[in-house]
Amino acid sequence: MTLISDAMSITRPERGSDGVVPPTGFTARLTQFTAAGMAFLAVFALALSMATERLADRWGEALAQSATIRISAPSEQRAAQTEAVLEILGATPGVAQARALDATEQQALLAPFFGPDLPVETLPIPQLVEIVTAPAGFDAEGLRLRLRAEVPGAVLDDHTAWRRPLIAAAERLSWLGIGAMALIALMTAAMTTLAAGSALAANRQVLQVLRLVGAQDGFIARAFVRRFTFRALTGAALGTLAGMLAIWSLPEVATGGGFLTGLGFSGAGWLAPLPVPFLTAVVAFLATRMAAFRALRAIP
Amino acid sequence: MIELSDVRYGYDGTALLTDINLALVPGSFHFLTGPSGAGKTTLIKLCYLELTPSGGQVMAFGRPASRMRRDEIAMLRRRVGVVHQDCRFLDHMNLRDNVALPLSVAGESLTAHRAEIDELIAWVGLADRAHALPAELSGGERQRAALARALILSPDVILADEPTGNVDWEMSLKLLTLLIELNRMGKSVLIASHDLNLIRAAKGQANARVLRLRAGRLEMAGADL
Ligand SMILES: Nc1ncnc2c1ncn2[C@@H]1O[C@H](COP(=O)(O)OP(=O)(O)OP(=O)(O)O)[C@@H](O)[C@H]1O
Numbered sequence: 001m002t003l004i005s006d007a008m009s010i011t012r013p014e015r016g017s018d019g020v021v022p023p024t025g026f027t028a029r030l031t032q033f034t035a036a037g038m039a040f041l042a043v044f045a046l047a048l049s050m051a052t053e054r055l056a057d058r059w060g061e062a063l064a065q066s067a068t069i070r071i072s073a074p075s076e077q078r079a080a081q082t083e084a085v086l087e088i089l090g091a092t093p094g095v096a097q098a099r100a101l102d103a104t105e106q107q108a109l110l111a112p113f114f115g116p117d118l119p120v121e122t123l124p125i126p127q128l129v130e131i132v133t134a135p136a137g138f139d140a141e142g143l144r145l146r147l148r149a150e151v152p153g154a155v156l157d158d159h160t161a162w163r164r165p166l167i168a169a170a171e172r173l174s175w176l177g178i179g180a181m182a183l184i185a186l187m188t189a190a191m192t193t194l195a196a197g198s199a200l201a202a203n204r205q206v207l208q209v210l211r212l213v214g215a216q217d218g219f220i221a222r223a224f225v226r227r228f229t230f231r232a233l234t235g236a237a238l239g240t241l242a243g244m245l246a247i248w249s250l251p252e253v254a255t256g257g258g259f260l261t262g263l264g265f266s267g268a269g270w271l272a273p274l275p276v277p278f279l280t281a282v283v284a285f286l287a288t289r290m291a292a293f294r295a296l297r298a299i300p
Numbered sequence: 301m302i303e304l305s306d307v308r309y310g311y312d313g314t315a316l317l318t319d320i321n322l323a324l325v326p327g328s329f330h331f332l333t334g335p336s337g338a339g340k341t342t343l344i345k346l347c348y349l350e351l352t353p354s355g356g357q358v359m360a361f362g363r364p365a366s367r368m369r370r371d372e373i374a375m376l377r378r379r380v381g382v383v384h385q386d387c388r389f390l391d392h393m394n395l396r397d398n399v400a401l402p403l404s405v406a407g408e409s410l411t412a413h414r415a416e417i418d419e420l421i422a423w424v425g426l427a428d429r430a431h432a433l434p435a436e437l438s439g440g441e442r443q444r445a446a447l448a449r450a451l452i453l454s455p456d457v458i459l460a461d462e463p464t465g466n467v468d469w470e471m472s473l474k475l476l477t478l479l480i481e482l483n484r485m486g487k488s489v490l491i492a493s494h495d496l497n498l499i500r501a502a503k504g505q506a507n508a509r510v511l512r513l514r515a516g517r518l519e520m521a522g523a524d525l
């Protein structure tokens with residue numbers, strides 16, 4: 001701690017209000033500690049928010065651009081119906097690509113549920129046709145009606161029904177992360193206000209004397225603002241670093257399909273927590289400034 | 301430079317001072333006497349705007365005090381040197397830094413003003429106490445330090461509340477001589493004091509007017525002084 005204090009005293013100007021306001025050691029250090037804790041939590045909230053956003057995007061993208069048609073037909077009609085479906089799809093605007101899955105692909109899809117040794121060929125498993133949609137999408141209702149009329153065994157599954165609530169949940173979770181960050185910012189402001197307020201109250205006599213010898217409010221406030229802002233900045237920097245290290249050391253969530261995501265940052269996402277210390281400093285700056293001017297208004 | 305017109309003031313609704321008229325003009329020298337509790341300190345506080353009158357008007361350097369913003373009041377106080385009856389130092393700073401405090405808050409570099417600071421401290425006889433904390437000073441030393449602090453910015457108006465209450469006669473005369481000297485340079489001086497000997501000594505050397513607070517009013521003292 002002395003090292004940090006010494007390093008800080010270098011940044012102190014020779015003159016100015018820092019020299020005339022007595023040290024605010026304990027409350028300032030309390031602010032530093034709070035800022036560190038808040039920054040640590042903020043990094044987690046940020047990670048949560050970004051991870052769920054990523055999740056929602058991934059689900060949205062992966063599912064929005066694909067749909068499936070299931071063809072349940074007696075094996076002798078299967079090939080013909082598949083053929084008919086592909087023909088209809090070829091004529092449907094908004095369908096970029098349509099392809100019948102082969103046996104190996106179908107087996108791979110079922111493997112997570114039944115194991116790799118499933119004899120797909122011998123089972124009455126529906127034939128799947130994968131549709132990749134053009135960005136504009138297609139008219140699902142129209143296609144459904146047409147399929148019902150021409151290929152009775154075919155059922156269109158465009159995923160929207162179960163995709164929506166999942167994405168909504170992920171988005172809500174993402175907002176929760178943002179809300180948590182806002183709450184953390186507010187709590188930082190409240191804590192700094194309390195700490196600065198107590199430092200100001202403890203130094204009431206000093207403020208009085210300074211006013212009597214002609215100090216302007218801004219001059220007096222600056223001493224407190226400098227100290228609390230600096231403490232908040234250094235505290236939050238340590239907290240952010242600790243938070244990033246903690247997230248970095250979380251075990252990787254390895255998922256085959258990449259459908260799920262771990263709580264963490266990826267790539268440039270690691271830069272996202274870097275503004276946390278500066279935002280904390282800004283919050284502390286504003287909170288201390290307001291507290292100082294309010295305290296000074298009571299002094300003639 | 302500071303002018304009180306029909307000023308009234310009372311703590312908590314009482315009427316302590318009424319119809320106070322006082323003009324501190326360049327070169328004026330006033331003594332303010334009156335029994336303890338008459339309101340001498342209160343009157344001085346009204347002059348440097350620590351207190352706001354409940355009636356009448358205070359003009360400072362041509363501007364009504366009631367319309368001054370806080371920053372203007374701060375600037376005004378740099379032109380008014382005050383020796384407070386209770387001195388009012390910053391207890392964590394040594395005598396020298398306390399004396400130099402008005403320079404510090406005005407954003408001046410103490411290094412640049414080193415000679416002035418040391419000269420003034422030597423003049424009030426405290427050169428060897430410069431690094432003592434206020435708590436380590438005697439009553440008289442505190443008063444002399446307070447006078448040095450009041451003078452460091454070379455103010456236009458000097459308000460001294462019992463500046464010689466705790467110092468011996470010789471030192472009192474020395475401080476008085478300093479104030480008379482400053483008065484000759486055109487500064488306006490007001491001294492609140494009980495010390496009749498000091499007042500008589502001053503009347504011999506300067507064109508001093510003696511005011512007395514009695515029953516809340518300000519009057520010219522009679523020929524008994
Ligand atoms: N802050 C205050 N609140 C309430 N009453 C006060 C306050 N300050 C002073 N008084 C009262 O106002 C009256 C005048 O006080 P003041 O200090 O102006 O007297 P003074 O003439 O300077 O006395 P002394 O010669 O003892 O210094 C006194 O009765 C005092 O008790």
Ligand SMILES: [Mg+2]
Nearest residue numbers: 340341385461
């Ligand atoms: Mg008094």
